[in-house]
Amino acid sequence: MPQRPLSKVVIPVAGLGTRVLPASKAIPKEMLPVVDKPVIQHVVEEAAAAGFSEIILVSRSGKSAIEDHFDLQYELEAELARKHKTAILEAVQNTLPAGVSVTSVRQAKALGLGHAVLCAAPVIGDDDFAVILPDMLIPNKAGQQPDLNAMAEAYREYGCGQIMVEAVPEDKVERYGIVDCAGQRPAAGQVAAIVGMVEKPKPSEAPSNLSINGRYILPARVMEILQHTQPGAGGEIQLTDAMASLIAEGGQLMAYTMRSQSYDCGNKAGFLEANVVYGLQHPETAAALKALLQDLAL
């Protein structure tokens, strides 16, 4: 199968951030810091490391701090240069990884994840593309290939879309999109063909406990399907429904079981956990944080 270019990633950032209020009252939740970088920067770095070079933010009013973060900050940079604060200057200048561009489109109404992705259609055109939900942070494990890189490799190997999944307790399936792999359960880092999927099913109706976990590599056809996708679970236009339609019309998608651990920064506990995990990896904070955790464990 001929390879299509895979360089674009859609990152929906138009959410209200109600689960992390009041912290997200005046700043976008995507700008909350995990150690020394906002959540959105960690996600953009993950995308860049997996070879994606065109970031398409789906944003709304009140969220321009996200675009500003990846832009030049002339006064600040000139001041840091004047004071010879080279290391900080570099950190400020490198918020956007080399070779990566950021475009943003607007989602005027909060009509669901599928609608948010559809808002990026004019920029995606006929290309296959990735979707990253920025609430989910996936810190890299030392010496291990990142999951998104492995998904991009599987996309190239099998020539079809890849959806990251992880097993969740059965009483939690109604919080997620759940995939049906006809009884197969791909081991960590492995893939299996998806035969169906359903958004936020009742536990009694869930086809499995394999939940969709915020990372997708999708064929361009999904954009066309989204144009006709009707509101589903929660009255919202669901990406899961569009993917299910793709499978129903004979398209292929695979479930990729993640190897790492994900942290949901859209809720308070997950956000704190992410800070601890990244803090233990950061050379400036690791020792102090480890000492504190040991102290608290006594």
Ligand code: G1P
């Ligand atoms: C979205 C998706 C869902 C997925 C979840 C976590 O739901 O619609 O399929 O499982 O993200 O990645 P939301 O959390 O926006 O309700």
